[in-house]
Amino acid sequence: MARQAQTATAVLGVLSIEDLTGYEVRQAITSVLGHFWHESFGQIYPTLAELVRDGLVSAGPGDRARSTRYRITASGRARLRKLLAEPPESQAPRNGLLLRIFFGRSLDDEALADLLDDVESQAGSKLATYSEIRDGIGDDPSFPVHGRYWEATLRAGELAAEAQLRWVAETRAALLTPATLPPL
């Protein structure tokens, strides 16, 4: 996938739902796609400029002075469909948690326990967040169109978080349970 194509996909995606300013594009990506996607302003503004240059998005005046509202064009929708049909780029794995676990012998039990506690609490708050999003999902204007897809992405997050919780429990038992049983 070409340069910035992934960012372009996300930007075109949110603009396919609603006309937005650059600022709102970021808010939409953060609040709606936030549990599996991220973009910074430093990516969004240049990408929007590029999309306008390529005729995939048109720029109109916004509600306030100096603000610009972006609207996806017909060719923008076509490009979005094309981008979505390409196989997802899987990013090279870099899991700092598992790196620490693997070399866990160089870590004392306390540090290892802290690590597992953190994972557990993070997975727990993720589950809470997903549950909140799920409760509010029906109020979103895009619900009738995207609701089922949105729920599928939430479900992926839930299953991943639950798997993490199970892993923490297993790993605590395997690596941290003190040998309390006296030998025969």
Add this chain to the structure above:
Amino acid sequence: MARQAQTATAVLGVLSIEDLTGYEVRQAITSVLGHFWHESFGQIYPTLAELVRDGLVSAGPGDRARSTRYRITASGRARLRKLLAEPPESQAPRNGLLLRIFFGRSLDDEALADLLDDVESQAGSKLATYSEIRDGIGDDPSFPVHGRYWEATLRAGELAAEAQLRWVAETRAALLTPATLPPL
């Protein structure tokens, strides 16, 4: 965590098990940490040079002409312990699969089905790979020391892959099951 600290952690980590050439460092990272970590030569050689400069690793002659064997020093081991104790950097999420699912309305059913098929087969082959690694794990010289930690990282991969398989099944049912039942 400072510049290149994550790469340095991985490199110091594999050198804490065994003395290696740069080439072997990469092989070790690929084969042993490969299911959750990745480094390219472009990162490894400059990092090794930096580690030598900082006295964390010493460079000795290798088995062949022009090859260099690196050995971790006492301060290198101390640094590794320190690096491992720092909280893992969680990379910003960028899940191309979920991005495509979220905007799945812009995708026809066939493309969606292909996407889910790919995830399923990838998760399946991951499980097969983990199972193979698990079978060979006892033969590795580092097994007595790292075996339990290694197994914990494998288990994380297995649970994640199983969660993905469950998600695919659920998502197929939710998004792709044709409405075959006639209405009352």
Add this chain to the structure above:
DNA sequence: GGGCACATGTAAGCTGTTACATGATTAA
């Protein structure tokens, strides 16, 4: 002698973040 695995390193370039700079609008 040809091909492959071993071995080292650099340079160019892409992606993305962070910090900075600027200013308008609104609510307390």
Add this chain to the structure above:
DNA sequence: TTAATCATGTAACAGCTTACATGTGCCC
């Protein structure tokens, strides 16, 4: 009036990949 939020943009830099350049040693 002052703080927060809305809004746009750029510059510097960090991190990483890829391609390139170079050569050794072994096996067929």
